[in-house]
Amino acid sequence: MGQRFVITESDRNDIRKLYGLITETTTTPCTTFNERSKNLVYDYDQIINSYSAITKSSDINLIFNKINEDINNNATQYKTAGIPDRTACQIAFVKIRPQFTGKKIIVTDTVNQLIYLFDENSNFVAKDPLLSGRSQQISSQKEIADMTYDEKKEYLKNILKREPTNDEIMNTASFLNPAVYKTGSAVTEPSYVGSGKNITFLNKVSDNKLVGAAVHGVKPTKQRINALSTAKTKLGSSEESNVSSKYLTGYKKSNLELSSGCLNLSKDFIDKYALTIENSFLFNISEDQENYYVNNFTPLLDPTKCYSPQSVGGVNADNVT
Numbered sequence: 001m002g003q004r005f006v007i008t009e010s011d012r013n014d015i016r017k018l019y020g021l022i023t024e025t026t027t028t029p030c031t032t033f034n035e036r037s038k039n040l041v042y043d044y045d046q047i048i049n050s051y052s053a054i055t056k057s058s059d060i061n062l063i064f065n066k067i068n069e070d071i072n073n074n075a076t077q078y079k080t081a082g083i084p085d086r087t088a089c090q091i092a093f094v095k096i097r098p099q100f101t102g103k104k105i106i107v108t109d110t111v112n113q114l115i116y117l118f119d120e121n122s123n124f125v126a127k128d129p130l131l132s133g134r135s136q137q138i139s140s141q142k143e144i145a146d147m148t149y150d151e152k153k154e155y156l157k158n159i160l161k162r163e164p165t166n167d168e169i170m171n172t173a174s175f176l177n178p179a180v181y182k183t184g185s186a187v188t189e190p191s192y193v194g195s196g197k198n199i200t201f202l203n204k205v206s207d208n209k210l211v212g213a214a215v216h217g218v219k220p221t222k223q224r225i226n227a228l229s230t231a232k233t234k235l236g237s238s239e240e241s242n243v244s245s246k247y248l249t250g251y252k253k254s255n256l257e258l259s260s261g262c263l264n265l266s267k268d269f270i271d272k273y274a275l276t277i278e279n280s281f282l283f284n285i286s287e288d289q290e291n292y293y294v295n296n297f298t299p300l301l302d303p304t305k306c307y308s309p310q311s312v313g314g315v316n317a318d319n320v321t
Contacts, residue, residue, distance in 0.1 A: 028085050030089035032064075033064060033068055034064055041097075043097060043098075043099055046097075046098055046099060047097055051067050051096075067096060070096050071089065071093050071096060074095050075088040075089045075091075075092035078091060078092060078241075081241040083124065084109070084112060086111070087107050087116055091116070091118055091283075094118075094283060095122040100281055103120060103280070104120055104276060104281070105117070105122065105281055105282075105283065106118075106281065106282040107283050108130065108282060110132045110175070110284070110287060111287050112248065113130055113132065113248070114128070114243065115127065115128055115130045115269075117273060117276055124241050125273075126269070127235075127240075127243070128238050128265060128266055128269040129235060129247070131228065132261075132262075132264070133173075133261050133262075141172075141173045144172055145173040146177055146204070147173070147211070148209075148211065152172045152212060156169060170212075171260055173261050175261055178284050179204060179205075179284060180281060180282070180284075181202040181203060181205060181281070182202070182203045182204075182279075182280075182281060183202060183277055184200055184278075185200065186198070186200040187200070191219065192220075192270075193217035193219075193267040193270065194216075194217035194271055194274065195270075195271055196274050197274045197275070197278060198216055198217040199215070199216035200215050200216070201214045202215065202282065211261075212260075212261060213260070215262070215282065216265065217264070217265055217270040218267075219264070228264075228266045229266075231247055234246050234249065235247045
């Protein structure tokens with residue numbers, strides 16, 4: 001009887017590569033989840049406890065190794081489908097967080113001006129361009145971005161020494177802080193595009209505070225409609241996960257009207273996915289290239305990190321004249 005050899009899956013892949021049956025691709029690893037991640041996510045202990053049970057171990061290094069292995073394995077699948085690295089890493093990380101198991105997920109990426117939807121099993125559903133605030137701001141407005149409408153009104157009354165106008169209140173902060181939000185119930189508002197339920201306000205997950213920003217159809221101004229239409233032609237259909245880097249060439253960010261911190265979506269997207277958006281969790285990724293595992297982003301807690309100005313509401317260079 002001849003000797004039997006056991007061929008592992010790794011061996012099989014090496015053979016396939018040798019004969020050109022598959023090609024080897026390189027992917028950028030996701031940001032490492034470690035003890036310093038406690039400053040970036042509020043459910044750090046819950047994640048550790050969950051993986052302690054999975055690994056049947058209290059060895060923190062073994063737990064970290066398993067967490068990062070799962071994140072990168074999940075992310076590789078999304079990246080292979082053409083989803084950008086940061087978004088792929090974010091949803092891969094969401095997938096291992098116990099609190100969000102079985103939940104519909106929205107990921108918004110204001111660097112690339114994109115919105116993604118994922119189903120209860122973290123499967124990709126759709127993507128589309130979005131418009132978000134891109135105006136000159138100072139880092140002190142980070143706190144203002146999380147204010148409710150009434151809080152912004154009171155804030156401006158103290159500064160202006162008069163009753164502020166609605167436009168002044170809405171444009172106090174024109175960006176949404178990186179964090180995890182709940183979308184809540186949606187309602188219809190005729191001033192935004194999209195039929196049915198076209199607007200839903202955002203609550204912070206950690207303290208359930210209702211912030212002033214919302215996810216809604218774009219205001220039907222010529223400038224905004226043209227920007228979204230141009231972006232969509234570069235992007236392909238909502239069901240295609242591949243993203244072309246050329247799609248941003250249609251944007252003239254410095255000329256866009258303020259979105260007042262809200263995330264403005266196209267009519268087609270709102271019409272088709274309004275019920276998916278309702279009662280979902282929304283992860284607004286930090287504009288920092290690494291630190292997208294966020295909720296109640298507080299960079300000063302970790303002095304060993306160097307964060308981008310954009311991630312704390314700093315001035316966008318493309319709007320400085």
